[in-house]
Amino acid sequence: MSVNALLRETAARLLAEGTVRLVVGWEKGTLPLRTTPLLARTAEQADRLVADATCDQNLAVYLTRFKDEKVALVARPCEARTLVEYCREHRASPDRVLAIGVPCTGMLSRRALERRLSGRLPAAGRLEGDLVICSGEDWEERLPLTDLLEPVCYGCRLPGADRYWRVLGESRPPAGDRYAELDRFRQMAGEERYAAFCRAVERCIRCYACRQACPMCYCPECFSDRSAPTWVGSSDDLSDTMVFHLTRTLHLAGRCVDCGACVRACPVGVDLRHLHLRLGREAEERFAYRPGLDAADRPLVATFRPDDPEEFIR
Amino acid sequence: MSEAWEPKIVAFLCHWCSYAGADLAGISRMQYPPNVRVIRVPCSGAVNPFYLIKALQRGADGVLVSGCHPGDCHYLAGNLVARRKFAMLKALLEHVGLEEGRVQFSWVSAAEGQKFADVIREVTETVRALGPAGRFRKARRALCR
Amino acid sequence: MRRGEAAVAGVILEHSELNRILAHVAGQARLWVATGEGEEAAFLPYRPGIPLRRGPGPTRRTAKEIFFPRTEALFTFHEADGKPRLEPAKVDDGPLVVFGLRPCDARALCLLDPVFEDPLWPDRLYGGRRARAILVGMACSQPSRACFCTSVGGDPAGEEGLDVILVALDDAYLARATTDRGAEWLEGLGFSPAPPEAEAAAARVAETARRALAAVPADGLKERLDGRFEHPVWDRLHERCLGCAACTYLCPTCHCFDIVDEGGPGEGVRLRNWDSCMFALFTLHASGHNPRMTGKERMRQRIMHKFNYYPERQGRPACVGCGRCVEICPVNLDLRQVIAELEGVEA
Incomplete structure (x- = not known):
């Protein structure tokens, strides 16, 4: 049975049995090679579920919005890591949220595809095995999916299988160095790094798509929305936009599960993943702490070890 | 900057x-x-x-946070949790181009008057050597675009 | 902003001439050009060698930003001799040319005009920039897959709001003035008159573009939404919405703003910043009460404003079918689908 068929059957059964009231998954979207979240409440709706490489939002974001319902979440490693953090932060407990683990071999990158097609917008597209097939009025391209994966997929980490309550297939993420992007950025001198950061932030229009798409940005009121008094100015001032992004990154220190939803959500191509990677690596190297993997620990910056390194303190 | 420039340092002291x-x-x-x-x-x-x-955005050339030595915290472990947060903050700011030395941290006890004076002297001299802070600074907004 | 009728025959503009002409124009006016591709496509001030945009559909960022920027200083204030002093922002009404905007973006400016140029409260900053602006459009020869301009009264070769329209032919552009101002501007550049077959070729380009556009059932939407404020359709429509402002900030007709003061002791500046009805903060009262508590009320506001309230006042929807919101929504919550769902709404 295909993953989609298995998924639909599982979801339909969970809904019919009354085990859950809502299944959060994806369905085919309105644009070629895109999916959209599906909030299925009936077995009939659940029949539209899909899980493949075009699913590129982190669905866990909806769990904090439907917090009074018993929910099944279609989960790839991105969602699974988020669930680990949700358990740690008491946002979701196994008696309310049930995960349906679907296999993932990496997400199709819309940006990589657009670059590969050099501006041609496919009018139709589909996945066929390991091929991405897209076409316009008078052209067709058959491209290997493995050349068009999201950067976050390389070296993707899977939490222990105990996090998946129903596993429909095994994930095989592409091997690679998660920190390659970070290393590239760090090769630059401080001045160049600042200039690169400025160039990225200058493009930001403060639409907060990154924050809203982020499953770990679930604060009822974001610091950047504080208006009495104002914490961060809301104008196009570059420093204010920096303050927003830096503070958001810090709030995600040891919490970011590196799903890349923020980067994919950005409508103007601001990519600040390397900021989160920087803190992710700091958490791992300095505190042996890996967000999204070990739920037993207390949150990174809510605790300490007496022997935490402090070479930077006078 | 004129010769009269003096580093402006904000110190958060416990x-x-x-x-x-x-x-x-x-x-x-x-x-x-x-x-x-x-x-x-x-x-x-x-x-x-x-x-x-x-503080850096609004004109500080350097920032210092100083608390109790590990084990001495009046609230038992506030400084130990802070230590983690500041490690992260320093890593992030320097990652995006803040000069090393603009943000500094120290443990100074109530008995360490001399250490306090030394820390302030060292921090001031480090920041002075770095010159006026330019990065992350909010510019005064002019009327015309 | 009505302009005089003009019936001017088209002229031919060779591709190779374009850069020389733009450099010439930039010497006489502030010139903005459509540049960049994909998510980087935007209007930027002209500089020699700037790559002109070629891609399909509209630019990612809109031409409204030229007239209604994301942030604008309205006035500064300071204290002098113990009294408050205000210094208003200067109206910038110098010559301005926008090159390469799509007909949908020009039409969107015509929808913004009644908002900012209301006779009772005209906005002098917006009005100043609009007053002498010459909009040189580029007809859409290849709409984006998300475009639906013809369903909301637009056209890939529409002239509304444009002073000059260019149509890309195989080896040249056909340029036609659509206003007196455009005619005067075009005349000053001196081109050869277009042969009759160029007009026919341009008509074919427009027809091909029209055929490529999907139809969205937006006819009669205003009436269907009348009295549907409490309809249960709103309960589910917003569920996938993340509550970001990507759609509103990249919409060429969304025009909500917030007024804030920034400053320090003794001085400051009053700013007008873009704001979005999709944010909780948008309607948050000082008391802490928020009349639009959830995503439901916020999404309803966005749809109602575009397809009911605005048409109530101006007689047509505040949507030009540029498809930007469709293309950029992080969760592919497609406005075309929302419109289709609202079509089925019954009392």
Whole structure:
């Protein structure tokens, strides 16, 4: 049975049995090679579920919005890591949220595809095995999916299988160095790094798509929305936009599960993943702490070890 | 910048140790550079990293956070939790191009007046050597675009 | 902003001439050009060698930003001799040319005009920039897959709001003035008159573009939404919405703003910043009460404003079918689908 068929059957059964009231998954979207979240409440709706490489939002974001319902979440490693953090932060407990683990071999990158097609917008597209097939009025391209994966997929980490309550297939993420992007950025001198950061932030229009798409940005009121008094100015001032992004990154220190939803959500191509990677690596190297993997620990910056390194303190 | 430039340093001092250390330095008539603007906080653990970013944005050339030595925290472990937050903050700011030395941290107890004076002198000299801070700074907005 | 009728025959503009002409124009007016591709496509001030945009559909960022920027200083204030002093922002009404905007973006400006140029409260900053602006459009020869301009009264070769329209032919552009101002501007550049077959070729380009556009059932939407404020359709429509402002900030007709003061002791500046009805903060009262508590009320506001309230006042929807919101929504919550769902709404 295909993953989609298995998924639909599982979801339909969970809904019919009354085990859950809502299944959060994806369905085919309105644009070629895109999916959209599906909030299925009936077995009939659940029949539209899909899980493949075009699913590129982190669905866990909806769990904090439907917090009074018993929910099944279609989960790839991105969602699974988020669930680990949700358990740690008491946002979701196994008696309310049930995960349906679907296999993932990496997400199709819309940006990589657009670059590969050099501006041609496919009018139709589909996945066929390991091929991405897209076409316009008078052209067709058959491209290997493995050349068009999201950067976050390389070296993707899977939490222990105990996090998946129903596993429909095994994930095989592409091997690679998660920190390659970070290393590239760090090769630059401080001045160049600042200039690169400025160039990225200058493009930001403060639409907060990154924050809203982020499953770990679930604060009822974001610091950047504080208006009495104002914490961060809301104008196009570059420093204010920096303050927003830096503070958001810090709030995600040891919490970011590196799903890349923020980067994919950005409508103007601001990519600040390397900021989160920087803190992710700091958490791992300095505190042996890996967000999204070990739920037993207390949150990174809510605790300490007496022997935490402090070479930077006078 | 004119020759008259002096580094402006914001120091967040914990009420129980470092602020008392500063007091001791003062009572003992120890000399240290007058470049710090002290903000007394209940605990170094109460210093939101946002305050440091904001201080740099609004014109500080350097920022210092000083608290109790590990084990001495009035709230038992505020400084130890703070230690993690500041490691992250420093890593992030320097990652995006803040010069090393603009944000600094120290443990100064109520008995360490001399250490307080030394820390302030060292921090001031480091920041002076770096020159006026330009990065992350909010510019005054002119009327015309 | 009505302009005089003009019936001017088209002229031919060779591709190779374009850069020389733009450099010439930039010497006489502030010139903005459509540049960049994909998510980087935007209007930027002209500089020699700037790559002109070629891609399909509209630019990612809109031409409204030229007239209604994301942030604008309205006035500064300071204290002098113990009294408050205000210094208003200067109206910038110098010559301005926008090159390469799509007909949908020009039409969107015509929808913004009644908002900012209301006779009772005209906005002098917006009005100043609009007053002498010459909009040189580029007809859409290849709409984006998300475009639906013809369903909301637009056209890939529409002239509304444009002073000059260019149509890309195989080896040249056919340029036609659509206003007196455009005619005067075009005349000053001196081109050869277009042969009759160029007009026919341009008509074919427009027809091909029209055929490529999907139809969205937006006819009669205003009436269907009348009295549907409490309809249960709103309960589910917003569920996938993340509550970001990507759609509103990249919409060429969304025009909500917030007024804030920034400054320090003794001085400051009053700013007008873009704001979005999709944010909780948008309607948050000082008391802490928020009349639009959830995503439901916020999404309803966005749809109602575009397809009911605005048409109530101006007689047509505040949507030009540029498809940007469709293309950029992080969760592919497609406005075309929302419109289709609202079509089925019954009392």
